[in-house]
Amino acid sequence: MPSNDKNTIRRIIRRKKSGYAIGFTLCLIGLIFLSAVLWKAWPNVSASHDVFSALESYLWTKQFDFGFGIGLKLMHLAIMGAAALFSGIFVLALSRQVFFVSGENVLLKCPYCKNNWKARRAKGFAECPYCRQFVQPAVMRPRYPAA
Ligand SMILES: [Zn+2]
Numbered sequence: 001m002p003s004n005d006k007n008t009i010r011r012i013i014r015r016k017k018s019g020y021a022i023g024f025t026l027c028l029i030g031l032i033f034l035s036a037v038l039w040k041a042w043p044n045v046s047a048s049h050d051v052f053s054a055l056e057s058y059l060w061t062k063q064f065d066f067g068f069g070i071g072l073k074l075m076h077l078a079i080m081g082a083a084a085l086f087s088g089i090f091v092l093a094l095s096r097q098v099f100f101v102s103g104e105n106v107l108l109k110c111p112y113c114k115n116n117w118k119a120r121r122a123k124g125f126a127e128c129p130y131c132r133q134f135v136q137p138a139v140m141r142p143r144y145p146a147a
Helices: 005-045 051-061 074-102
Strands: 063-067 070-073 106-109 116-119 138-142
Touching (some): 070 074
Antiparallel strands (some): 106 116, 106 138
């Protein structure tokens, strides 16, 4: 293992964390946009026979006024909300993938025989290599290769 492995892993973990933060923020913005649009549109279209086409035509005709003469069609808000939501989900999925690829080394401890062993990452359950019991090991600390 190269000596800068530790820094590389740290950088990946930091990137993963900011990826999660960005992903969650995008999802939140998307959900807020979509629910704001639906909340505004729903009383006007819910009585219609064909809710979806009524909703579509309503979103194309109505504007959301931000004030200062700035207004956006509700449909544009809905599209932006959906785009934010999907890119948020995409970023979350990507961050998750980075997490599995990076495979942080951790030190696990058996709750029965108190022996430690190394694993690529923390697992919910694992077989203890000492007492051969199927246990839920405690995570001691991240363990990096010596520099
Ligand atoms: Zn054990």
